[in-house]
Amino acid sequence: xxxxxxxxxxxxxxxxxxxxxxxxxxxxxxxxxxxxxxxxxxxxxxxxxxxxxxxxxxxxxxxxxxxxxxxxxxxxxxxxxxxxxxxxxxxxxxxxxxxxxxxxxxxxxxxxxxxxxxxxxxxxxxxxxxxxxxxxxxxxxxxxxxxxxxxxxxxxxxxxxxxxxxxxxxxxxxxxxxxxxxxxxxxxxxxxxxxxxxxxxxxxxxxxxxxxxxxxxxxxxxxxxxxxxxxxxxxxxxxxxxxxxxxxxxxxxxxxxxxxxxxxxxxxxxxxxxxxxxxxxxxxxxxxxxxxxxxxxxxxxxxxxxxxxxxxxxxxxxxxxxxxxxxxxxxxxxxxxxxxxxxxxxxxxxxxxxxxxxxxxxxxxxxxxxxxxxxxxxxxxxxx
Ligand SMILES: NC(=O)c1ccc[n+]([C@@H]2O[C@H](COP(=O)([O-])OP(=O)(O)OC[C@H]3O[C@@H](n4cnc5c(N)ncnc54)[C@H](O)[C@@H]3O)[C@@H](O)[C@H]2O)c1
Ligand SMILES: [Zn+2]
Numbered sequence: 001x002x003x004x005x006x007x008x009x010x011x012x013x014x015x016x017x018x019x020x021x022x023x024x025x026x027x028x029x030x031x032x033x034x035x036x037x038x039x040x041x042x043x044x045x046x047x048x049x050x051x052x053x054x055x056x057x058x059x060x061x062x063x064x065x066x067x068x069x070x071x072x073x074x075x076x077x078x079x080x081x082x083x084x085x086x087x088x089x090x091x092x093x094x095x096x097x098x099x100x101x102x103x104x105x106x107x108x109x110x111x112x113x114x115x116x117x118x119x120x121x122x123x124x125x126x127x128x129x130x131x132x133x134x135x136x137x138x139x140x141x142x143x144x145x146x147x148x149x150x151x152x153x154x155x156x157x158x159x160x161x162x163x164x165x166x167x168x169x170x171x172x173x174x175x176x177x178x179x180x181x182x183x184x185x186x187x188x189x190x191x192x193x194x195x196x197x198x199x200x201x202x203x204x205x206x207x208x209x210x211x212x213x214x215x216x217x218x219x220x221x222x223x224x225x226x227x228x229x230x231x232x233x234x235x236x237x238x239x240x241x242x243x244x245x246x247x248x249x250x251x252x253x254x255x256x257x258x259x260x261x262x263x264x265x266x267x268x269x270x271x272x273x274x275x276x277x278x279x280x281x282x283x284x285x286x287x288x289x290x291x292x293x294x295x296x297x298x299x300x301x302x303x304x305x306x307x308x309x310x311x312x313x314x315x316x317x318x319x320x321x322x323x324x325x326x327x328x329x330x331x332x333x334x335x336x337x338x339x340x341x342x343x344x345x346x347x348x349x350x351x352x353x354x355x356x357x358x359x360x361x362x363x364x365x366x367x368x369x370x371x372x373x374x375x376x377x378x379x380x381x382x383x384x
Contacts, residue, residue: 010034012234016153016241018173028153028177028241030234032226035180038067038114038141039074046137046175048112051078052102054125056085059117059143062186067116067141078114079105083124087273090120090160092168098128111136112175118144118191119151123169126157130172137175143183145195145229146278149202149236152177154244154254179237181229189222189314194278196221196313197260199232201285202239204306205256208351210235211309218312255361256353259345260285262365263319263374266330270322282315286381291365291373292346292354299349306350307381317381324374328367342370 004013011031018024029041042051051071055064060082071078081101083094102111115125115138122140129138142152158169184192196218203211213235214221217228240257247254263284268275286307292298307317319327331342341364348354356363 010037011230014234014238014241017245018155024155024173026173026175026177028179028237030148030179030181030230030237032182032230033180034178035063035067035141035183036070038139038178039071039076041176041178042071042112042114042139043074043076046112046139047110048137049077049110050107051076051112051114052105052107053078053080053114053116054098054121054128055080055082055116056089056118056121057082058085059121063143063183064116067114079107085120087120087160087165090124090158092159092161094124095127095131095159098124099132102128102132107132109133109136113138114141115139116141116143117147118142119147122147122151123156123158123166126155126172126174127159127169130157130170135172138172140174140177142177142179144187144191145184145233146191146198148179148181148233149195149240150198152179153237153240179233181226181233184229185224190276192222192224193314194276194281197278197282197285197310197315199236200306200309200313201257201259201281202236203309204285204289204302204347204350205259205345205353206239206243206351207235208349210239211350215309215312218309218314222314253361256345258362259347259353260288262331262342262344263287263327263370266327267319267322269333270327270330271320275320279316282310282313282317283319283377286310286317287319287370287373287377288344288346288365290376290381291344291369292363294369294373295346295363295365297346297348297354297363302347302349303377304381317377319374319378321378324371327374328370331370340364341366 014028016026068080113129140152142148155171155173158166161167260281264280267280289303343362
């Protein structure tokens, strides 16, 4: 990962290197007003005859249509393909409809897809790009905080199936990622808070100073200070990119990004996805850190420190009333924990992930320890 000024002097450029084979470099540009630079940026950076902007209905109206107009005005051939909004449309059916539409419109080998939307769009349009004509380039333009700091770095694309989420997909590194924090102005509060949960995660497992910065600026981030949002996006992307660069195919250190997610995924499943992901991650981080403390892996007080920052970010930290034994059973069904014991990535302290004694970064957590941690989290932590 290397940092620099973005072309044109606006914002920050983060160069993300993914070692091969095949090795790929990807520029992530973060800056206020960067969306307006997009026609120029894609024309200069992506060798393509035509551009297909893929956007869900509401985001198409907010940003997709203006982008289409700007591209055409700059003489860049482009079409806007809309799809119905929501996770329930991140499916093979929508993939089929979009690829059929591209074929109908005559898009050929030299096509570039531009994904404009949240994580659903990035995953879906990414899978379209990974498969269309055996793979065409994609430019990711994430418009939610979660998609900016989590979904658009790492090259994972997927659709959901009735058997589970993200089960059919591909790795497809974007040619360029463009993030304009100005678009976060229209994001609902709940979605903003969800993104903050993932940023807190980055601080906990990778960077104590960033964790402190988040604690200090939580209120101003919630009030959408442009300057602070830009720093948050740039720093989180840099941190995630640093992890992904060392582990492109999700085999080793990337596991640390799963902190909070073993519990979160189980909670989401158990509540039939009625619980927002970021909220589940907030609850999951506190519960898993408590388990880490009980195992002697995590410094005592870490869970409370995490809880304090999450509360400042407007996130809940207590698990909803669920049957802990059932929840632990659900964790075993998660595709990421197919071993005998439930496995979690854990911090050693704020800012530092703990390596597992047996190698790797996933710790076996015995059922009774998890049970106790969930119980303590449900009783409420002394966080103030
Ligand atoms: N590929 C990865 O590495 C990765 C990582 C994390 C999450 N994901 C995926 O991301 C998805 C969740 O992403 P999400 O939370 O962004 O959900 P989302 O894409 O459904 O977006 C949430 C809502 O916000 C709306 N929206 C988007 N941008 C907006 C804006 N600027 N203003 C107003 N409204 C806006 C969307 O239309 C949608 O209704 C899940 O499918 C998850 O699996 C993927
Ligand atoms: Zn997550």
